[in-house]
Amino acid sequence: MTLQATFLGTSGAVPTTERNPSSVFVRRGGDAFLFDAGEATQRQMMRYGTGFDVSDVFVTHAHGDHVFGLPGLVQTWDFNDREDPLTIHVPRGVRDQIEALVFAVGGDVGFPVRVSEVSAGETVLDRPEYEVRAFDTAHRTTSVGYALVEDDRKGRFDREKAEELGVPVGPKFSKLHDGTAVELEDGTVVRPEQVVGDPRPGRKLVYTGDTRPHDPVVAAADGADLLIHDATFTDDAADRAEDTGHSTAGEAAEIAARADARALALTHVSSRYAGDARELREDAEAADFDGEVFVAHDGMTYDVPFPDAD
Known part of the structure; x- marks a missing residue:
């Protein structure tokens, strides 16, 4: 069963010629989701061939670089005669803002769109074999992260x-x-x-959105097979990261180490590193984290392996 993340947008608040604002497309088997939707997300989906069969969008917070893609995406679906319902999950308290944004140019669309408020600690989506949970993050506004957590699998048959x-x-x-x-x-x-052997663990994919280092993130990412974490700045800009409610690459790696994650994707890269983001990876590698670490880039696809994979 495929569990795959395609990075559609990996920039910080300011897009660059190489990086679109935040969005991650996740496919699990036949199910497809978006985590955040920065501007022009629909074009990124076309460019990188993800398909448009998204049932749910999980929004971490209501800052523009994470939500400005929603109106265009919904309109594109409408132009393509979509009929399937869409649910947009948002932190509690911002539903009115998101509804106003989605329908800013007026009128209903030809398919049901529901904006659902979620709280940290809540199971947002409960499907056979997996669920999506919201967890608390620390940003300058109401925000949550999301963890896609698979059920245990059957043990091996002898x-x-x-x-x-x-x-x-x-x-x-x-x-x-x-x-x-x-x-x-x-x-x-x-x-x-x-x-039949003992049950085998499923996979866990965790997406933080924008956040400072935060204990609830560590708890949510415990044993994650892929942690996608805010790494807006290099470590020498730690004061700037703190002032703006973001993390440095080294701080992201420390969170990954504390969570015993297996792989760390650094994202939400500041435009100051538009030409070369290698220092972000170097800062993360210098931290006490033994797992795989990489700076995500637009169009990159990562296949999440099972914990017991060779």
């Missing part, structure tokens, strides 16, 4: 052991793997725990 116990190849294998005991022709009962 076919060799099953055959040793006399289970015939066929439907009884599936029943055992699904947790149901089976009876053999001689009356012997084989139980699932005899041939």
Whole structure:
């Protein structure tokens, strides 16, 4: 089952010729989501071929560089005769602002659009096999982050052991793997725990939006397979990061280390690093974080591996 993040916009508040404002497209199997929607997000989706089958948009906060893409995106969907409903999840208290923005040019569109307010600690989306949870972040306004968390998977089925116990190849294998005991022709009962290993963890993808280093982010990102964290500035601009409610690359790496994340994507890159963002990666690598670290760029796609993948 694919879990893939495509970075549509990786700039800070000011776009550059190489970086669009914030947006991340996430596909899990047949489901597709957007996390934030900076201006021209719909063009980025076309440019990088993500598809437009998004059911939910998760907004971290109501600053323009994270939401100005919503009106154009909704209008594009309308022009394309979309009929499927769309839900836009926003932090509690900003629904009126987002509704006014989405329909700023007036009129209804030809598909249902619902703006739903969420609070930190809430399960925002509950689907078979995974859920999306909101968590608290620390910015200059009401803000949340989002964690897509998969359920545990079945343990590995030991076919060799099953055959040793006399289970015939066929439907009884599936029943055992699904947790149901089976009876053999001689009356012997084989139980699932005899041939199925321990449950295996699913994957976790965490997106912070804009934030200072924050303990709730550490908790939400515990064991994350991919943490996408605000890294607006290099470490020598730590005072600027604090004043503006952002993080440095080194601070993002410290959060990733505390959370025992497996991979860290640095994003929301200030325009001052438009020509060369290598120092951000260097600052993160200098921190006490042993996982994979990279500076995300527009159009980059990252396949999130299972924790037990080779």
